[in-house]
Structures are given as C-alpha cells and as structure tokens.
Amino acid sequence: MELSVDALGLVLPGDRRALAGVTLAVARGERVAVIGPSGAGKTSLLRVLGAAVRPTAGRLAIDGADPWSLERGALRRLRSRIGMVHQAPPLPPRQRLVTAVLAGRLGAWGLWKGLASLAYPADIGGAQAALARLDLADRLFDRCDHLSGGQLQRVGVARVLYQRPGLILADEPVSALDPQLADQTVGELNREAQARAVTLVASLHAVDLALRWFPRIVGLRDGAVAFDAPPARVSDRMLRDLYGAESPVVPTQDNRPVELPERGPRAAQPLCR
Amino acid sequence: MRPGAFVAAPWLVLGGFALAAAASVAYLGVDFVALFTGDSARQMAAFARGFYPPEATPAFLARVAHGAVETLAISALGTAAAAAAGAALALPAAGRWGALLKPPARLALNVLRAIPELVWAAFMVLAAGLGPFAGSLALALHTSGVLGRLFAETLENAPRAPTQALRDAGSGATVAFLYGTLPAVAPQFVSYALYRWEYNIRMAAVLGFVGAGGLGQMLYVSLSVFKTQEAATLIVAMIAIVAVVDVLSAWLRRMLGRSGA
Amino acid sequence: MRADTATALPAPRDPAAARRIGLAVALVVVLWPAFELAEFRPAKLLDPANLDIVGRFLGTFFPLALDAEFLALVARSALETLALATAGMAAAMALALPLALLVAESLSVSRVGPARRAWLGPWLRAPVRFALILMRSIPEIVWALLFVRAVGLGPAAGVLAIAISYAGMLGKVYFEIFEAGDTRPARAILEAGGGRVSAFCYGILPVAVPELVSYSVYRWECAIRASVVMGFVGAGGLGQQMELSMRMLAGGEVATMLTAFLLLIMLADAVSAALRRALA
Numbered sequence: 001m002e003l004s005v006d007a008l009g010l011v012l013p014g015d016r017r018a019l020a021g022v023t024l025a026v027a028r029g030e031r032v033a034v035i036g037p038s039g040a041g042k043t044s045l046l047r048v049l050g051a052a053v054r055p056t057a058g059r060l061a062i063d064g065a066d067p068w069s070l071e072r073g074a075l076r077r078l079r080s081r082i083g084m085v086h087q088a089p090p091l092p093p094r095q096r097l098v099t100a101v102l103a104g105r106l107g108a109w110g111l112w113k114g115l116a117s118l119a120y121p122a123d124i125g126g127a128q129a130a131l132a133r134l135d136l137a138d139r140l141f142d143r144c145d146h147l148s149g150g151q152l153q154r155v156g157v158a159r160v161l162y163q164r165p166g167l168i169l170a171d172e173p174v175s176a177l178d179p180q181l182a183d184q185t186v187g188e189l190n191r192e193a194q195a196r197a198v199t200l201v202a203s204l205h206a207v208d209l210a211l212r213w214f215p216r217i218v219g220l221r222d223g224a225v226a227f228d229a230p231p232a233r234v235s236d237r238m239l240r241d242l243y244g245a246e247s248p249v250v251p252t253q254d255n256r257p258v259e260l261p262e263r264g265p266r267a268a269q270p271l272c273r
Numbered sequence: 274m275r276p277g278a279f280v281a282a283p284w285l286v287l288g289g290f291a292l293a294a295a296a297s298v299a300y301l302g303v304d305f306v307a308l309f310t311g312d313s314a315r316q317m318a319a320f321a322r323g324f325y326p327p328e329a330t331p332a333f334l335a336r337v338a339h340g341a342v343e344t345l346a347i348s349a350l351g352t353a354a355a356a357a358a359g360a361a362l363a364l365p366a367a368g369r370w371g372a373l374l375k376p377p378a379r380l381a382l383n384v385l386r387a388i389p390e391l392v393w394a395a396f397m398v399l400a401a402g403l404g405p406f407a408g409s410l411a412l413a414l415h416t417s418g419v420l421g422r423l424f425a426e427t428l429e430n431a432p433r434a435p436t437q438a439l440r441d442a443g444s445g446a447t448v449a450f451l452y453g454t455l456p457a458v459a460p461q462f463v464s465y466a467l468y469r470w471e472y473n474i475r476m477a478a479v480l481g482f483v484g485a486g487g488l489g490q491m492l493y494v495s496l497s498v499f500k501t502q503e504a505a506t507l508i509v510a511m512i513a514i515v516a517v518v519d520v521l522s523a524w525l526r527r528m529l530g531r532s533g534a
Numbered sequence: 535m536r537a538d539t540a541t542a543l544p545a546p547r548d549p550a551a552a553r554r555i556g557l558a559v560a561l562v563v564v565l566w567p568a569f570e571l572a573e574f575r576p577a578k579l580l581d582p583a584n585l586d587i588v589g590r591f592l593g594t595f596f597p598l599a600l601d602a603e604f605l606a607l608v609a610r611s612a613l614e615t616l617a618l619a620t621a622g623m624a625a626a627m628a629l630a631l632p633l634a635l636l637v638a639e640s641l642s643v644s645r646v647g648p649a650r651r652a653w654l655g656p657w658l659r660a661p662v663r664f665a666l667i668l669m670r671s672i673p674e675i676v677w678a679l680l681f682v683r684a685v686g687l688g689p690a691a692g693v694l695a696i697a698i699s700y701a702g703m704l705g706k707v708y709f710e711i712f713e714a715g716d717t718r719p720a721r722a723i724l725e726a727g728g729g730r731v732s733a734f735c736y737g738i739l740p741v742a743v744p745e746l747v748s749y750s751v752y753r754w755e756c757a758i759r760a761s762v763v764m765g766f767v768g769a770g771g772l773g774q775q776m777e778l779s780m781r782m783l784a785g786g787e788v789a790t791m792l793t794a795f796l797l798l799i800m801l802a803d804a805v806s807a808a809l810r811r812a813l814a
Contacts, residue, residue, distance in 0.1 A: 080443025082441075082442070088434070090432075090437070090453070092453065093456075094456050099456075106443075106444040107442050109448075114452070118452075120551055123545075282744070283813055287747060290624065300613065301690075301693070342571060345571075346570075350565065389763050401584060404573050406573045408572070409574060511673070512672065
C-alpha cells in the first residue's frame with residue numbers, strides 16, 4: 001500500500017496539538033522507522049495513517065484515495081488490509097493465544113466464520129505458524145494472562161503477521177522486550193515486509209534498532225517532521241536536536257543511552273556498530 | 274477508632290428507631306400481649322404442635338419430589354432466561370448501541386427490577402394461567418432487571434481497547450464485541466447469574482403462593498386446608514432444595530472459574 | 535526465529551474443545567427437561583381467554599385510580615406497611631441481640647478459664663445456632679403464611695413473620711460482627727472476673743455498635759419490601775390491598791398502589807442511605 005500525507009494536522013480532545021503540518025510519502029513496499037522523543041506524535045501519526053483517527057487538517061491518501069471519504073463497507077475492507085501493532089497489546093486477559101491470533105483475520109472472515117471459530121478455532125495451524133515466527137508456538141493454547149508483557153507484545157505482532165496486511169503499522173512494538181528479542185522481532189517484521197513486498201512503518205523508541213534495520217528514518221518532534229533520511233545520513237547532531245538540547249543522550253533498546261559528543265559537526269556516523 | 278471511644282450517632286439512630294417502633298405498634302393497634310396469652314396462646318401452641326410429625330407417606334413424598342423438581346426447573350429456567358434477556362438489555366443500557374437507546378433501556382431495567390417477583394407472578398398467572406409457567410416468567414422478568422443492571426455496569430467497566438483495535442482492523446461491530454469484550458465480561462456475567470440462581474430458588478419455592486406452581490403452590494394448598502403435617506414436609510423440602518442449589522452453584526462457579534476461551 | 539516451515543507437523547487439536555462440548559451437552563441435558571417440567575408453553579400467552587383477562591387488566595391501568603377516598607386508603611395502607619416493617623424489625627433486633635450474645639464465643643467465660651458451668655456452653659450454643667438457622671432458612675413469606683393461619687389476616691401476622699425470620703438473619707450477622715471485632719478488651723474484662731454482660735457492654739459493644747446499627751438500617755429497608763410481598767398472603771399493608779385489587783382486575787388501583795410502593799421504597803432507600811452515611 002502506498003501512503004501520502006500533506007500538511008497533516010491533528011488536534012486531540014483537550015486542545016492538544018498532536019501533529020502539525022506533517023508531509024510524508026511512503027511508496028509501496030517501503031520500510032520506514034519513525035523516531036522521536038515521547039510526546040512527539042509518533043502514535044498519533046500511526047493512528048492517522050491507519051485510518052483509525054481522522055486528521056483535523058491536511059490531506060491523507062491511502063493507495064491514492066482518502067479513506068474518510070469512502071463508504072462504510074469500503075472503509076472496513078481497507079482497514080482489514082491494514083495491520084496495527086499496538087504498544088500495549090489489546091488482548092483480553094482470559095482469551096487464549098490461538099483465538100487472539102486468529103482474530104487478526106476477522107475483517108476478512110465476517111460474522112459467521114468468526115462465530116464458528118469461537119466454537120472451534122478455524123485455523124489452528126495458521127495461528128501456530130504465526131506464533132512460531134515469534135518463538136511462542138508452544139504457548140498456543142495458553143491464556144493471555146499467563147504471559148508476560150513482553151510475550152504479549154510478541155503475540156500482538158503474531159496477530160498482525162497472521163493478518164497478512166498490505167500495510168503494517170507498528171507502534172513501539174518491542175518496548176517491553178529485552179535487546180536480543182527486540183532485535184529478532186523487529187527483524188521478523190522487516191523480513192515479512194520484504195518477503196511480501198508490503199509497506200512497513202514502525203515507530204521505535206530505541207534509535208539503535210531503527211538505524212540498524214530500516215532504510216529510511218523519519219525523525220518526529222513536536223508533531224512535525226524534523227528530518228527524513230536514510231540511516232547513513234542521520235548524524236549525531238540531528239539526533240541530538242531531535243531528542244532535545246537538554247538531553248545529550250539518545251535512547252537505545254538496552255537502556256544504556258549513548259551520550260553524544262557536544263563539540264562540532266561530526267561526520268555522519270550511524271549509532272549502531 | 275479508639276476502642277471504647279463514645280460515638281453518639283448509632284445511639285441516636287437506635288433511640289429514634291425505638292421511638293418509631295413504639296409509634297408503629299400504637300398505629301397498628303394490635304394487642305400483642307393478648308396475642309401471646311390465654312386462649313390465643315393455646316390456639317397457637319395447638320397449631321404449632323400440628324406440624325409434628327411431618328407427613329411421610331410414600332405417595333405424598335413422591336408428590337413432594339415432583340414439586341421439588343418442578344421448583345428447580347422454574348428457578349433454572351427463569352434464571353437462564355433472565356441472563357439472556359438481561360445481557361440483551363445490558364448492551365443498550367451500557368451505551369453500546371448509542372446514546373439514544375440508553376435511557377429507555379435503563380428505564381426498562383429499573384421497572385423490571387422494582388416490581389417484586391411475587392407481584393410479577395400474580396400478573397403472570399393472569400397472563401399465562403396457573404402453574405409453573407407463570408412462575409418462570411415472573412422470575413425471568415424480575416431477574417432480567419437485576420442481572421441486566423449488573424451486566425450493564427460490568428460492560429461499562431470493561432476495557433474498550435481490544436474491541437476498538439479489532440474494529441480498526443476492519444472487523445464488524447458484532448464479532449469485534451465477541452472477540453474483544455465478551456471474554457472479559459462473560460465470566461462475571463456467569464458468576465452473577467449463578468449467584469442469582471441461589472436467591473431465585475428461594476423465590477421459586479414461594480411464588481406458588483399466588484398460583485405459580487412448585488412447592489409453594491402445594492404448601493399454600495396444604496395450609497389452606499390445615500394439613501399442617503404435609504406443610505411440615507413441604508417446608509423441609511424447600512430448605513433441602515435451597516441447600517442443594519447453594520452447593521451446585523458454588524461448585525459450578527469454581528469449575529467455570531478455571532476455564533477460558 | 536524459525537522461518538515459516540512448510541514441512542511443519544499437522545496442526546494440533548484444540549484441547550478445550552472436548553470440555554466445551556461436554557458443557558454444552560450438559561446444559562442441554564439439564565435445561566431441556568426443565569422446559570418440560572416448568573410447562574413452558576409460550577402459546578399459553580396467546581390463549582384468547584388469557585389475553586382477554588390481561589387486556590381487561592391492562593386496559594384499566596390508565597388512568598390511575600386517583601379519587602380522594604382511594605388515595606386515603608393507599609396512604610393508610612402504606613403507613614401500615616411502614617409500621618409493620620418497623621415494629622417487626624424492632625422485635626427482630628430485640629430477639630437477635632441476646633441470641634447472638636449467647637452464641638458468641640468471644641464472650642465465653644469458659645474459654646478464659648475454668649468456670650462452674652463451663653460444660654453448659656456448647657450444649658446451649660448448638661440449639662441456639664440451630665434455631666437461628668431454622669428461623670432464617672424458612673422464607674419469610676412462608677412464616678407470613680403460617681402466622682396468617684395461626685393468628686388470622688392482618689398486620690399482626692406480618693409483624694411476627696418479620697420478627698422471626700429477620701431475627702434469624704440479624705442474629706447471624708450480629709454474631710459475625712461480634713466475632714470479627716477485637717475480642718481482647720472483652721477477654722480482659724472476663725479475665726478480671728467481670729460477667730459476660732459487662733464484658734459485652736464495655737468490651738465489644740462500643741466498637742460493634744456502628745456496624746450493627748448500619749446493617750440493621752439496611753435490613754429495615756429490605757423489611758419494607760418484604761412487608762409488601764407478605765401482604766399478598768394476607769399479612770396486611772399495601773400488599774394485601776394490592777392483592778384484593780388484582781383479584782378484581784382493577785388495573786388503575788393496582789397501578790396507583792404500585793406507584794405508592796415504588797415511592798415508599800425510594801423514600802426508605804434515601805433514609806437508609808443517609809443514616810448509613812451518618813454512621814460510617
């Protein structure tokens with residue numbers, strides 16, 4: 001799916017300006033990482049791109065059409081082709097993993113197949129395969145409340161993988177994972193996007209992960225795009241400006257923030273080694 | 274609170290209550306002293322003695338057993354129907370079907386709840402004739418108000434995120450509810466329904482007083498013709514099925530508490 | 535992470551399926567005969583004779599019967615219900631308190647040390663507990679019917695029914711409140727040689743009273759509801775009048791009395807809530 005936003009603005013209830021004048025175009029099959037400090041508007045941007053929240057200003061086009069001008073049936077069909085990985089997995093505690101993962105295709109299945117699947121899961125093999133990619137196949141019939149936060153995040157990713165969407169939007173999908181698992185999970189998302197040539201837009205808190213896996217980095221700050229460049233062109237100075245002059249440290253997955261040198265324009269050096 | 278500290282409020286309430294009670298007795302004009310002395314007392318004693326020994330002929334016991342099972346059926350059916358109707362009404366009452374339907378749904382639930390089961394039973398005897406069907410209907414109507422309100426509260430407190438996430442992924446409203454909200458609220462619903470069954474069996478036993486079948490109807494008839502020994506057996510049977518349902522309900526709640534979807 | 539393997543093992547079966555089917559079957563097995571036993575025949579609702587009665591009854595629902603004479607009757611009946619609930623509760627409390635005292639082990643002199651009549655203790659406690667259980671296991675409306683047969687129609691039967699059945703309920707709760715509180719002050723008094731009554735008055739009562747009164751106020755509200763229901767079997771008050779009106783299919787009168795009942799309940803609810811807030 002290709003995305004295009006122009007002068008996008010979003011004001012949340014309570015008059016908080018989440019996005020202000022974001023202009024961005026993502027081609028089909030592109031993989032983009034969105035980084036920025038907390039409150040920069042990363043979640044809001046992803047929710048707008050996923051047609052979950054209506055922008056208050058500017059234009060949004062998904063595959064060339066404004067989703068909010070579509071009639072209800074067409075909008076539903078569009079949404080069923082967009083997969084969203086939430087930072088806090090929206091999984092009912094008593095639900096079993098198999099049901100939670102299969103719920104990814106409810107948009108395509110409709111009412112009757114969805115009902116039947118509640119009585120007996122319709123595609124156990126498919127759910128198992130999706131969980132296997134996240135190393136959770138052995139927990140297939142366990143309940144969600146028997147899993148840790150990190151494991152639940154991976155279940156959320158498995159659900160989106162099972163959905164096989166044309167656009168994957170991942171909102172801090174690995175925030176609760178340790179560095180090795182986080183790396184594997186982000187890698188899995190990237191492999192999925194490349195294998196099926198689908199678009200992937202992921203917001204990440206850890207800059208090192210973003211720089212390592214994604215060929216395009218968008219820096220967001222105070223609801224606007226600060227920079228939009230490949231990792232090789234993202235300099236320490238750009239990162240420092242992004243995360244605020246008061247804080248010379250930049251977040252990474254292993255929580256050992258890397259301090260940026262204060263002096264002079266340095267040669268563009270990727271953060272990961 | 275310091276033990277021994279003197280708080281005035283409870284004593285004031287008690288004092289007020291004692292005054293109210295005295296006024297009540299005066300208003301009722303019942304001579305309680307006369308009731309418990311002399312002739313009246315002898316009559317009551319004779320009446321009480323008439324209950325022992327309880328009637329135990331096999332023929333009667335068979336009828337009691339049938340009445341007990343009928344009462345159980347009334348309570349089970351009434352509660353089950355109420356759970357379904359209550360759940361159906363709870364959706365609009367919790368605002369899931371829009372703000373417009375919320376007030377009438379809540380009003381309906383309140384009306385159903387406010388009218389006591391026995392009054393409903395008297396109505397239902399008019400509408401459906403004497404017998405256990407009226408009893409089940411009465412229980413179903415009243416209890417759906419009670420359960421519907423409890424269910425609506427549970428729904429309102431349920432997290433919206435799971436259902437919303439599914440709808441954002443293109444799911445229809447109904448399946449999104451079934452996959453997103455139902456797993457969170459279903460155990461609570463079932464628990465409420467089972468708790469209510471424990472109360473409803475006591476109710477089902479007495480709805481027969483207005484003709485709604487079961488042990489209650491048999492007891493009313495027996496007492497009307499002063500067959501106190503039969504009455505004694507029937508009262509024992511009532512206590513017994515209440516105990517049975519208490520145990521069953523607790524066991525079911527324990528069993529279902531361990532499962533998931 | 536393993537790649538998507540096409541040579542994976544066949545998908546496992548759902549282990550919870552057997553249980554779910556079993557539960558569904560059990561439900562059907564239980565509810566199906568219930569339909570039969572409860573003579574569940576929805577068609578009866580559409581039977582012309584019944585529809586006629588219901589029609590006549592509902593038809594007279596509006597307008598509500600609002601003539602002065604009838605309203606006076608309703609007011610008297612509502613007051614009668616209130617009076618009978620209050621008097622019944624007072625009797626229940628007066629009965630429950632000593633019974634709860636008797637069974638409260640926290641006031642057991644024999645537990646503190648050897649006492650002359652220590653062996654009496656359990657012998658006394660068991661029958662009292664049994665009596666309390668009996669009093670509350672028999673539904674209050676059954677008590678009402680029994681008393682109507684024993685002392686005749688009217689509020690006396692209602693007062694007695696509430697007194698007995700609520701004494702059973704209150705007795706249990708009072709006992710639990712006594713046991714749950716801090717029993718050390720009471721035991722200290724007993725150890726110092728004081729009698730049970732002083733131990734109670736100075737050791738347990740001060741702390742227990744607010745909770746006792748609060749629960750009793752809540753129960754009073756229930757008693758009002760119960761009084762109306764008891765009236766249906768002849769124990770006086772609004773209930774008895776409602777039953778008479780229903781037998782005559784006088785819908786308007788029933789509607790007025792139902793409204794009065796609802797107002798009475800709301801009033802009692804408000805008073806009860808206010809009192810309990812003041813006690814908290």
